[in-house]
Amino acid sequence: MDTPALLAAHGLCFSRDDERVFGPLDFHVDTGEALLVQGDNGAGKTTLLRVLAGLLRPSAGRVEIDGRAASTAERARFVAYLGHLPAMKPDLDTLQNLHFLCGLHGRRARQMPGNALAVVGLAGHEDTLVRHLSAGQKRRLALARMWLSPAPLWLLDEPYANLDLEGINLVNRMISAHLRGGGAALVTTHGAYAAPPVRTRQLQLALPQVAA
Numbered sequence: 001m002d003t004p005a006l007l008a009a010h011g012l013c014f015s016r017d018d019e020r021v022f023g024p025l026d027f028h029v030d031t032g033e034a035l036l037v038q039g040d041n042g043a044g045k046t047t048l049l050r051v052l053a054g055l056l057r058p059s060a061g062r063v064e065i066d067g068r069a070a071s072t073a074e075r076a077r078f079v080a081y082l083g084h085l086p087a088m089k090p091d092l093d094t095l096q097n098l099h100f101l102c103g104l105h106g107r108r109a110r111q112m113p114g115n116a117l118a119v120v121g122l123a124g125h126e127d128t129l130v131r132h133l134s135a136g137q138k139r140r141l142a143l144a145r146m147w148l149s150p151a152p153l154w155l156l157d158e159p160y161a162n163l164d165l166e167g168i169n170l171v172n173r174m175i176s177a178h179l180r181g182g183g184a185a186l187v188t189t190h191g192a193y194a195a196p197p198v199r200t201r202q203l204q205l206a207l208p209q210v211a212a
């Protein structure tokens with residue numbers, strides 16, 4: 001029997017005030033794969049990731065994890081979400097933020113906040129308040145949080161935003177390592193960015209047609 005996909009969406013739609021944002025979409029992603037979600041500004045990439053993270057309720061369709069429907073709580077344990085905003089407490093330092101988030105969501109075996117900061121190039125910034133970090137450093141801190149997460153599915157919304165070339169390579173190395181460790185990732189891009197050098201599927205979202 002075929003192994004079920006790590007994550008599968010069937011007929012997934014999202015509408016706001018009866019206006020379709022995306023869908024119906026059918027796609028899946030397996031262990032060791034990345035799904036690149038591409039589309040123009042406003043095509044619904046962030047909305048799709050928020051639906052998959054359980055932050056928004058789909059208008060129709062279903063999401064399965066390992067071949068079965070999952071509750072919102074199960075979904076929350078299964079995914080780690082990197083959004084546009086850093087989701088960190090600005091008046092705590094970087095290390096305090098990571099310890100707090102590990103307490104909330106758990107932690108990957110053998111990974112500690114201090115070494116996650118080193119992985120993302122923030123060694124020496126352990127005592128820096130988040131509000132004093134640059135945009136790229138905040139992004140790196142958010143990536144450290146992903147690195148520590150025990151969740152197998154990463155939902156990465158524009159992970160390359162605000163990063164220098166070394167940061168872009170860092171994202172690709174992190175995604176590759178996560179996939180080699182048995183994880184999977186959904187990555188939104190506008191199509192112009194570097195894509196991770198891993199086994200990749202593509203999902204193209206289109207803007208809704210406007211009646212003439």
Ligand SMILES: Nc1ncnc2c1ncn2[C@@H]1O[C@H](COP(=O)(O)OP(=O)(O)OP(=O)(O)O)[C@@H](O)[C@H]1O
Nearest residue numbers: 016021039040041042043044045046047048188190
């Ligand atoms: N909170 C909201 N309330 C109302 N409309 C929203 C909200 N968030 C997004 N939208 C609308 O939903 C549509 C899809 O937005 P979304 O952010 O998912 O697009 P995107 O593909 O991620 O865009 P971008 O590439 O610019 O980040 C857009 O038309 C946007 O205006």
